[in-house]
Amino acid sequence: MLELQTIRENRAFVIERLAVKNVEATAVVDEIIALDQERRNRQKELDDVLARSNQLAKEIGQYFKSGQRDKAEEAKKETTELKVKSKMLAEDLDQVVEQLNSRLVELPNLPHASVPSGKSAEDNEKVHEEGVIPTLAENAIPHWELADKYQIIDFNLGSKVTGAGFPFYRGKGARLQRALINFFLDEALDAGYLEYQPPLLINEDSGFGTGQLPDKEGQMYYAGEDKLYLIPTAEVPITNIYRNVLLSESDFPIKNVAYSNCFRREAGSYGKDVRGLNRLHQFDKVEIVQIQHPDRSYETLEQMKEHVAGLLRKLELPFRILRLCGGDMSFTSALTFDFEVYSAAQKRWLEVSSVSNFESYQSNRMKLRFKDELGKTRLAHTLNGSALALPRIVAALLENNQTEAGIRIPKALQRYTGFELID
């Protein structure tokens, strides 16, 4: 969430920036500022009462020690009144704080100055494009048909056993999955990331920490019996490692990578966009996460972007990079770049990675802080990116590399798959 101080000191700026995300925040911002003032007033009142109580308690102790029973009893009377009063004040304060927090949590992160305004994906800004878009033969087919033809992914079987969006990968299809995961992890390790294997279920605090809760509750699978959520991305457990942690400046940069299954309910999506591997309820992803000093987080974002671009180059996939517009950005992000690969049989661009800087938005929720060189406690910046999400990579690989003889595996991947062709 946004820092209270930012809102208090830059009211107009906050409102203006949120407008880029198409949020008309004037009313909420003003309410927050008023509640904040209210909170401080109540806090002062309560503190005064407590100060008096503390003082009396000490005096009473002294009276008992020196045997002045009567004086002690006298002081007790006042202290009893104060107790009632402080209880009431504390309840008031709690209520104000709760209101304040619930308002505060409603505000999305402020978009970075470079974020273009816009309503939807249409308005995203293309910042880069590279690679050759392949021209396929007349009889080229989409990946779901290839999957069937070569018996490497079985969607129907998944539907039978679980439901739509939970495919089985089999044979070389399963091997390809495993190869991609290892390839992505090795590349991240080479780039200096530390590998983690995280839990796939998270508690409510973690969901709140990275911003999935409360607003995106319906997007996660929920194991109600144990109050645990299935992770929509490894970002959640990996970033939450640092919840309530106080780092020192020398810890930066923290670079973590994790492979995990990801679970998304994708409630409300249907139609042709969800065909085959385009949108699944369970999929595989390698995620990179960095925790960085606020002064260096944008350099880090560039570096992460370059890492992802490198992966796509090695996979020989044509891709483009988009700077997301305000309307298409996530709630928690300050700046996001999406990577899309061209899937030649579907003749469309598929999002395969999203690299974001959250600045202090997640840190503030998580109380992820560090001590700077002056010994001052400050919020760290968090960043993450997919490197990469598998299904659409597989879709593009299958479609773009289909030949008469079978599906050609890119060079860089062959030592991981152990085969050059799916046939």
Place this chain on the structure above:
RNA sequence: GGAGAGAUGGCAGAGCGGUCGAAUGCGGCGGUCUUGAAAACCGUUGACCUUCACGGGUCCGGGGGUUCGAAUCCCUCUCUCUCCGCCA
């Protein structure tokens, strides 16, 4: 799942219901010494809210309670450890 023990500052580890935000050690920071470093010695070193400041308040796993007063007593939740059971 059953029985028991525990949770204290960056870490380790003390702590009779009042003067404990908390001994001590380690680590960190500053200094003396040294060409430099180490060692030794001296000093310093928690977070948060509030205040221009002085100051005030909160925090000893989370929540609730007893008491004039709780790190210390009670309840509850979570987690950790030991033993038993079950099990990849």
